[in-house]
Amino acid sequence: MSGIIFFTLPQTVKQSPPQQDIDYIIYTGDSVAHDLWKLSREKNTKVINRIGALLKEYFPDTPIIGALGNHESFPRDSFPPPEDASINRKFSNLWLYNLMTDQWQSFLPNVNISTEARISGSYSVLIQPGFRIISLNTNFCYKFNWWVMYKSNDPGNELRWLVRELLKAEDKREYVHIVAHIAPLYADCYEQWRHQFSRIVSRFSGTIRGQFYGHSHMTEVLLNYDVNDPKRPVGVQYLTPSNTPYHRLNPSYTLFYVDGNHPDSTRAVLDSDTYFLNLTAANAHDDVTWHLLYSARRDLSLRTLEAPDWHDLVRRMNKDPELTRKFHAYAVKMSDVLKDDCDRSCRRLLVCNMAESDRFLPRKCKN
Numbered sequence: 001m002s003g004i005i006f007f008t009l010p011q012t013v014k015q016s017p018p019q020q021d022i023d024y025i026i027y028t029g030d031s032v033a034h035d036l037w038k039l040s041r042e043k044n045t046k047v048i049n050r051i052g053a054l055l056k057e058y059f060p061d062t063p064i065i066g067a068l069g070n071h072e073s074f075p076r077d078s079f080p081p082p083e084d085a086s087i088n089r090k091f092s093n094l095w096l097y098n099l100m101t102d103q104w105q106s107f108l109p110n111v112n113i114s115t116e117a118r119i120s121g122s123y124s125v126l127i128q129p130g131f132r133i134i135s136l137n138t139n140f141c142y143k144f145n146w147w148v149m150y151k152s153n154d155p156g157n158e159l160r161w162l163v164r165e166l167l168k169a170e171d172k173r174e175y176v177h178i179v180a181h182i183a184p185l186y187a188d189c190y191e192q193w194r195h196q197f198s199r200i201v202s203r204f205s206g207t208i209r210g211q212f213y214g215h216s217h218m219t220e221v222l223l224n225y226d227v228n229d230p231k232r233p234v235g236v237q238y239l240t241p242s243n244t245p246y247h248r249l250n251p252s253y254t255l256f257y258v259d260g261n262h263p264d265s266t267r268a269v270l271d272s273d274t275y276f277l278n279l280t281a282a283n284a285h286d287d288v289t290w291h292l293l294y295s296a297r298r299d300l301s302l303r304t305l306e307a308p309d310w311h312d313l314v315r316r317m318n319k320d321p322e323l324t325r326k327f328h329a330y331a332v333k334m335s336d337v338l339k340d341d342c343d344r345s346c347r348r349l350l351v352c353n354m355a356e357s358d359r360f361l362p363r364k365c366k367n
Helices: 041-058 085-091 094-107 155-171 191-203 279-285 296-300 307-319 321-331 344-355
Strands: 004-008 024-027 064-066 123-128 131-136 175-180 208-213 220-226 229-239 252-258 269-277 290-295
Touching: 041 094, 064 094, 064 131, 131 155, 155 175, 155 191, 191 220, 191 229, 208 252, 220 307, 220 344, 229 269, 229 307, 269 296, 290 296, 296 321, 307 321, 307 344, 321 344
Parallel strands: 004 252, 024 064, 131 175, 175 208, 208 229
Antiparallel strands: 004 024, 123 131, 220 229, 252 269, 269 290
């Protein structure tokens, strides 16, 4: 299972809300496990429905925004381009898109999910006046989706559709959060697709106020830089941790605080708290207790969670090995096996990945 992300929309300052004050949840997909030898369309359907039922059981009155993971399809990682009629007739994922759309609509009974969901697994919803969330099927950029080799030019017409949605949002003066399973700047996404997404973020940086992804199983941050001014940070991609221990990790989830409902709201991310379950302690004491792993602004000394302040953290980490080790321990969710295992090469890779995931922009980490 990928990340479950909780959001609260305080109108002024950060507070620690009880469960009933969570405004909405983002579930970034991958309901289906890694036991590839057992998979079938029928099993995947059963598991997806079971996970959906559990989410609704424990959060019956909380809106949930879902995204499509790479494990949901059968065969796994198979996402053919639906715009190719001949391919779609033989290898269509229509069964999956209809299944997921029905589930997503049940999570959001008071809003209408856009029809694109049943075509390509992406959709756009107006959560509140002036605030829209776009869920992308980023499996169309995934390196293990072999259909990308068949059609590499905007598979699924995903980016074209995203630009149209952002243009409409801009025209209506809506702020947008983007959610998906695979982060566009993550290494599993093709470099060319990553760069085209960077161009979109650069163009709509005033409209896109948050990006939230899963897939990595760790807690990570990747930065978008302006393609026309590569030194200027314009976006933050939050890779939220998984609820499973895969692999050698602790289960975890993140609570984000977002600028809420008031006339001058920016829908900006104000802060985040990440919690984890220490499996070693839980097994030793037969006690399941979730602990705060870190609070972003406090524990990373961030003035805000805007892109320039994350960029400043990258610069500080580049000069401060202890700060980088600390960030690594957070990234691996305080794993007893991994938290202290980050040498000089590991620290350099951590810093460089945050700042130069778009390989088409000038390098920021010099040899």
